[in-house]
Every structure is written in structure tokens, then in C-alpha cells.
Amino acid sequence: MIPPPFTYAAPTSLEEALALLQQHGPMAKILAGGHSLLPMMKLRLLEPEVLIDLRRVPGLDEIREENGYLHLGAMVREVELEEHPLIREKYPLLYETTRWIADPQVRNMGTIGGNLAHGDPGNDHPATMMAYDAQLVAVGPRGERVIPAREFFLDFYTTALEPDEILTAIRIPIPPPRSGGAYEKLERKVGDYATAAVAVQLSLAEDGTLSYVGIGLTNVAHVPLFAARSCAHLQGQRPTPERIDEAAQMASEDCNPRSDLRGSAEYKRAMVRELTRRAFRRALERAQGG
Amino acid sequence: MATQKVTVTLTVNGTTHTAEVEPRLLLVHFLREHLNLTGTHIGCDTTHCGACTVLMNGRAVKSCTVLTVQADGATIKTIEGMAENGQMHPLQEGFHVEHGLQCGYCTPGMIMRAAELLARNPDPTEEEIRWGISGNLCRCTGYVNIVKAIQYAARKLREREQAAAGS
Structure with missing residues (x-):
């Protein structure tokens, strides 16, 4: 399959990329790794007139901690997250999420920014960024603005990005000591989108109560979900098995899966409940230094 | 719309090639049809099967999902470049x-x-x-x-x- 014709530009600065985006408006698409965009173009689900490739724009591939945040450039490739010692040691939720995405070749090309900006509820990073309470940095003609991940996903393939804005970075709050996270994903085969997946990030206070809980759900609604009621039920509480079960039950009630080839809606709700339990338990073990 | 042509330079199995290509030309088609390197196969054409895998700057990529223009300046290795001096890899x-x-x-x-x-x-x-x-x-x-x-x-x-x- 051959994509429909388009005009290609590979700007060498963010300013140039923004100018091109303004010039071509909604007929242009930003090209990062291309591993969501090109398959959609081949299937004629998308026929952009212009592709603006960010690969030559400097400064979009950095991984560093600064001012209380882990800063990830939008063009950081999945494989770079997978291989980075800092991510592996200190951000197990992000590390696990990345490992579950597609397959090695796709992770060699796919970027974290593309995974988020694509707005696909089946993508894995959105739930994880909601669990971390991450911030997404967008740059446009009106300057830079910061969008909380929990407010970024508006509808099916629709994000809070304006047509003239480019997602440039993701900022994850550096977890305090006694924090842990885990990603639990059920898939039919390696590389598939999730039947259901759950991201959990948590922190423990000195007295053993939960000082932070973030839970995100993948592919069980038309958008990635933040499990707000489950988080509120756990926040400030002791993580007893009963309370974890109750929070997991709430997540299964608050999601809105559709029956499809991956399973019935009822099955997916049951999986959300179980995966929430499992992810929470593993996150807790990590926070307790287990 | 007049078809845009982009000049790309790729080093494939040690040989540098410069060509004018349509932006939509996939890397696998460039390799197979422009360079006649048909050892790289097209299987599913949907980024699943991996038959079209080549090395781009040392990283394995599925060449049915890479535009040739994305590979501009890259070093590519295909199956034809694996044997050295007549010796199989x-x-x-x-x-x-x-x-x-x-x-x-x-x-x-x-x-x-x-x-x-x-x-x-x-x-x-x-x-x-x-x-x-x-x-x-x-x-x-x-x-x-x-x-x-x-x-x-x-x-x-x-x-x-x-x-x-x-x-």
C-alpha cells in the first residue's frame, strides 16, 4: 500500500516548523516517527496535503531531570526510554509501559510525543501520563502553554492541541521516596492494542498512608481515562486489600468499554478490575522497597 | 498538485546513492524497485510481520512504514549487505x-x-x-x-x- 501524495518538509528549527503549520493549517500533519500516521495514510483514513517532519528540529530528543520534573522531548523514541538507565531505575511505570508498546522495530521509530498527540485511546502512554499527573508542553504562535495530561484527551483521536500547536515535551513530576508504579496490560498477542490496561503510580507517607495515587486506564472508553473516583477512594488512606478491591471495582464501573473482537464489554470491565488490583499491588511493593 | 520531488542521499550496504524521489515513496520500494535489492520482502504491508526489516543507522526498522525521505542521510543495511568477502554472516x-x-x-x-x-x-x-x-x-x-x-x-x-x- 502506498500513501496518497503529499508535500514534505523537514524544517530545521521549531520556528520554521510552526510557520509551516500556520501556513498550511489543518491540511498539514506533524510527522514524528510515523508509525501511527503512515499506516493511517496507507489506509486512506488520513490524507494530509503536507507532512512536516520534526526529525531535524533540534532539542526535542532530550531526557533529563530538572526543576522537579523528568523532562522528555516529544521526539524521544520508545527505544530510548527502554534503554535509559534513569527510566529503568526510577520510573518503572514508564519503563513497563514502553516495553508493552508494539514491537522492537516499531519502538525503534515510534516517539513518546507521537503516541500522545495521536489521541488514540488504544495507545499506552496516555494512561501512564495521567497516572503520573504529567504535563504536556505545547508551543504555538501564541507561545508556550502547559496542558495537564488529565485534560489533554478530549475525544476519539482529538486532543487539546490546537491545529497550529506542536507538542514539544512531556514533564513527569519526579516521584518522592517511597513511590512505585506499574503497568498491567492484557493483549491478545505481542504488539496488539490492549484489551484493557491499567497504569498505577503511588507514593506512601511516613505513616504508611497513601500520599499520592494516580490510576489511568487504556482502551476501555473512547478516550484514555483517569480513574478519579478510585484515586479519591485511596488518597490519604491505608492500602488495605479491601480498599484496593473497592477502588478496583470503581475503576471497572467508571470505564466504558465497547464489545469488539478483543472481548465483550463485561469481560473488559472484569479485566479492568483485576488489572487495577495487580498493578496496584506491584506498585505498592515497589513503593515499600520490595 | 504538481508532484514534489525530494533529493535524498542514502548509504545502502556501503554504497552511497543520491536520488530524486516522491515524498510518499516507502523505503522498501526504494530498496526493491530503485536499487533492485529484492532481498528485503514485503509481507503484510501494515507494520506487523517484519519481513521488510532493514537496519537504519544500526536500528532495525520496518521499511514498509518508513518514508524514503525520512531515511535521507541514513546508513541502511539490507540482507544483501550481510555477507562479507563471499563469506556468509x-x-x-x-x-x-x-x-x-x-x-x-x-x-x-x-x-x-x-x-x-x-x-x-x-x-x-x-x-x-x-x-x-x-x-x-x-x-x-x-x-x-x-x-x-x-x-x-x-x-x-x-x-x-x-x-x-x-x-
Whole structure:
């Protein structure tokens, strides 16, 4: 399959990329790794007139901690997250999420920014960024603005990005000591989108109560979900098995899966409940230094 | 819309090529149809099967999902670039000796992915090999021998490394 014709530009600065985006408006698409965009173009689900490739724009591939945040450039490739010692040691939720995405070749090309900006509820990073309470940095003609991940996903393939804005970075709050996270994903085969997946990030206070809980759900609604009621039920509480079960039950009630080839809606709700339990338990073990 | 042509320069198996291409030309078509390097196969054409895997700047990529213009300036290696001085690469030898292929359609992609895997992890466990080739499908389902072939190559490459270090 051959994509429909388009005009290609590979700007060498963010300013140039923004100018091109303004010039071509909604007929242009930003090209990062291309591993969501090109398959959609081949299937004629998308026929952009212009592709603006960010690969030559400097400064979009950095991984560093600064001012209380882990800063990830939008063009950081999945494989770079997978291989980075800092991510592996200190951000197990992000590390696990990345490992579950597609397959090695796709992770060699796919970027974290593309995974988020694509707005696909089946993508894995959105739930994880909601669990971390991450911030997404967008740059446009009106300057830079910061969008909380929990407010970024508006509808099916629709994000809070304006047509003239480019997602440039993701900022994850550096977890305090006694924090842990885990990603639990059920898939039919390696590389598939999730039947259901759950991201959990948590922190423990000195007295053993939960000082932070973030839970995100993948592919069980038309958008990635933040499990707000489950988080509120756990926040400030002791993580007893009963309370974890109750929070997991709430997540299964608050999601809105559709029956499809991956399973019935009822099955997916049951999986959300179980995966929430499992992810929470593993996150807790990590926070307790287990 | 007048068709745009973009000038690209790629180094493929050690030879530098400059060409004018349509932006929509996929890397796999550039390799197969412009350079006649038909060892890289097109399987599913949807980023699943891995038959079209080549190395781009040392990383295994599915060339049916890479635009040629994205590879401008890159170094590409295909199955045709694996043998050196008429000698098969240890991976090619391994697939031969261990019967790592039946119909052979997935083999070039399997070998290119395995080449990246061994470059980054010279002594992988069986699990790491299986995880490592999870983006490559063999519809003959000959995975057991494919794993053995990669283990054979890993051994050979390590022996070669040790011999080079010892001499």
C-alpha cells in the first residue's frame, strides 16, 4: 500500500516548523516517527496535503531531570526510554509501559510525543501520563502553554492541541521516596492494542498512608481515562486489600468499554478490575522497597 | 498538485546513492524497485510481520512504514549487505545449519532484526531472543529453529570476538 501524495518538509528549527503549520493549517500533519500516521495514510483514513517532519528540529530528543520534573522531548523514541538507565531505575511505570508498546522495530521509530498527540485511546502512554499527573508542553504562535495530561484527551483521536500547536515535551513530576508504579496490560498477542490496561503510580507517607495515587486506564472508553473516583477512594488512606478491591471495582464501573473482537464489554470491565488490583499491588511493593 | 520531488542521499550496504524521489515513496520500494535489492520482502504491508526489516543507522526498522525521505542521510543495511568477502554472516550460517527457515519468506527480516539484537546484547537468553523477534512473524511457525539459529550466531560472534581479542 502506498500513501496518497503529499508535500514534505523537514524544517530545521521549531520556528520554521510552526510557520509551516500556520501556513498550511489543518491540511498539514506533524510527522514524528510515523508509525501511527503512515499506516493511517496507507489506509486512506488520513490524507494530509503536507507532512512536516520534526526529525531535524533540534532539542526535542532530550531526557533529563530538572526543576522537579523528568523532562522528555516529544521526539524521544520508545527505544530510548527502554534503554535509559534513569527510566529503568526510577520510573518503572514508564519503563513497563514502553516495553508493552508494539514491537522492537516499531519502538525503534515510534516517539513518546507521537503516541500522545495521536489521541488514540488504544495507545499506552496516555494512561501512564495521567497516572503520573504529567504535563504536556505545547508551543504555538501564541507561545508556550502547559496542558495537564488529565485534560489533554478530549475525544476519539482529538486532543487539546490546537491545529497550529506542536507538542514539544512531556514533564513527569519526579516521584518522592517511597513511590512505585506499574503497568498491567492484557493483549491478545505481542504488539496488539490492549484489551484493557491499567497504569498505577503511588507514593506512601511516613505513616504508611497513601500520599499520592494516580490510576489511568487504556482502551476501555473512547478516550484514555483517569480513574478519579478510585484515586479519591485511596488518597490519604491505608492500602488495605479491601480498599484496593473497592477502588478496583470503581475503576471497572467508571470505564466504558465497547464489545469488539478483543472481548465483550463485561469481560473488559472484569479485566479492568483485576488489572487495577495487580498493578496496584506491584506498585505498592515497589513503593515499600520490595 | 504538481508532484514534489525530494533529493535524498542514502548509504545502502556501503554504497552511497543520491536520488530524486516522491515524498510518499516507502523505503522498501526504494530498496526493491530503485536499487533492485529484492532481498528485503514485503509481507503484510501494515507494520506487523517484519519481513521488510532493514537496519537504519544500526536500528532495525520496518521499511514498509518508513518514508524514503525520512531515511535521507541514513546508513541502511539490507540482507544483501550481510555477507562479507563471499563469506556468509554467522546469522546466515546459523539459519542454514540449524534449519532456521522453511519457506524463507520471513528470513531476511528475521536476520536483520537478529543482527541488531546481537549487536546490543551479544549473549541473549532464549527469552530475550523470543522477545527480541516478537515483531517478526514466521507463518511456517518455525520459531524453535529460528531461536537456535540466532543462538548459533551469537556463539559464533562471541568466539570471533574472543579470537580477535586474543590475537
